[in-house]
Amino acid sequence: MSASTDDTARAGVDGGEFRRPTMRDVAARAGVSLKTVSRVVNAEPGVSPALADRVRRAVTELDFRPNVGASSLRRADGKTATVGLLVADVANPFSSALQRAVEDVAMPRGVVVFSASLDEDPERERELARAFAARRADGLILVPASDDQSYLEAEVRAGTAVVCVDRACRGVDVDSVVATNRSGAAEGVRHLFAGGHRRVAFLGDRQSIWTASERYQGYLDAFAAAGLEIDPSIVVHDLTDTGVADGATSTLLTRPNPPTALFTAQNLVTIGALRALRRLGAERTVALVGFDDFPLADVVSPGVTVVAQDPWAIGKLAASVLFSRLAGDTSPTQLHVVPTTLVRRGSGEIPPPH
Amino acid sequence: MSASTDDTARAGVDGGEFRRPTMRDVAARAGVSLKTVSRVVNAEPGVSPALADRVRRAVTELDFRPNVGASSLRRADGKTATVGLLVADVANPFSSALQRAVEDVAMPRGVVVFSASLDEDPERERELARAFAARRADGLILVPASDDQSYLEAEVRAGTAVVCVDRACRGVDVDSVVATNRSGAAEGVRHLFAGGHRRVAFLGDRQSIWTASERYQGYLDAFAAAGLEIDPSIVVHDLTDTGVADGATSTLLTRPNPPTALFTAQNLVTIGALRALRRLGAERTVALVGFDDFPLADVVSPGVTVVAQDPWAIGKLAASVLFSRLAGDTSPTQLHVVPTTLVRRGSGEIPPPH
């Protein structure tokens, strides 16, 4: 039952598994040398049509799949036609739009994408970058979870292209693509001021996250420019998911002298605030401006006014930069800045009471 | 400038790139044999602590990264600690929740995930499955876009584990994990009947998609069980994105004798219908039940009643099955069925006029 007297395509493993056909098998079947098969498979010129045809037939008959790992081992450029993508959470709409954009640039080039979620954990960032490097990804697109990417220097020197997205890389000289977090946040808060609000609460994620602290700076900028004092009791950080954002919003709105408007600095925070507003029946009395757009922001009522980033455009740009580096572009690295836009949908235009 | 007289770590490529250190480099630096390095790197027993330490130091000093491709080439099991995930669209909430679940099962095992979007294109399915196979993914989790996966047979025979999700695989004997599409859809429609509706429209995706046709069957089942006639003029198929779903809903509701309730058979269709309902100011007069839950379904007003699938649970199950197959489970393949649940949120409880 487990005896393997057949030496062509059976593995010795039990369960009746077959050995994958190799170029040698294809060559034998087509009656040519291994190198000729290699030429045909890689579309190298200089093979007579007759031979090429015989090879192609053998390839389909045997269901031959070239082994990219083996070929990159010997190949001059060592490329694997693989890139890695590290985001905060693939289930977050910002991340998944980014991922889709990267895919859309990679696929037409025959490049496949590794992806992984970091959950803002610096250790996971390093582990997964290492895991992708061990699989010899040609490039890495990374939404940094840590504040120092110098651990990537060896990879970069070895020829791995790296692009940081959403937050700039630090400790290593590579390209980054970021949005106008600070000025965009300031614009959102100014919009609330323009509507007559003075008590504008800030709800944001952990300040150790670069974008979170930038957006908080924008909030501060807007207050400073308007000559207004900040009330630290309506500033809340460390909101890491919708649940805690919901709770924090409740607390804020049910205390004495509540804010008349909310600025939520991240999409999950916005959604949490939205839930709280609805539960309290306050969605038409308390103004809300969120940073980062999300699906259905236009369908809830009132629609949610946001400072929108374009994750798809950001991803496209990041991937384009990555591939041009892989193609040999050695110009100085750049920090690419993508503008945000204020999208008025109703929630941000609610006037203060009085 | 491009001369390379240095033979240690410089590549001949211009641009000053460095060759990656190999086990040989580590061995030389630690003053041991290559095999000893291999043992330490792979945590094989039988290396004296002193040597192991020297090796580990050399590894960090050189920033050595083992080459998984090369190792799998020689390794007995040929495994790459890599799985591929093929979904309809990573940017769709159902797909991205699924992806996250797969990741959560894979990561603790040191397995990384390739992912790709198929956009319901059968050709892309085959191309990407082939691309993942060429990189020797140990397993494949697949939301089929085509109705025949027999092209995977060679992979399966070669030992690649395959699990189909959302729709059962056909043409190849592998595990599948699906939801109760037909009975769930019937339950959703029955719920509208129970609320007094008789004119219930069906809005769905292309019937060539297995889940779409199953859900349509459920719609038919509910009508048959209730002894009601179907009005084909309020049945619309081929709704492939939110835009066309929005348009179709508008058309349906602005014609004479419009339906009093909508059954939308996919999350993007539900969202499109929602947009149309709001634009027409009909969200509180026309009932709506959607198949498949989506973020913020509870935040819009009224909340959207849905037949919910649990993509995270489905993904967890699919990944568990995959890894148990990879671990050697050879029991007969199964069709795992995950139940759907009706979630009442308001839109499905709107009564008919009169």
Next chain:
DNA sequence: CTGTTAGCGCCTTCAA
């Protein structure tokens, strides 16, 4: 406990 030899599947270099 440590090292040597051979070869995984493929591409490079070079010769016919």
Next chain:
DNA sequence: TTGAAGGCGCTAACAG
């Protein structure tokens, strides 16, 4: 235009 030899980085099988 075709093919033979050698080696990429690593591990299996066997020595010592």
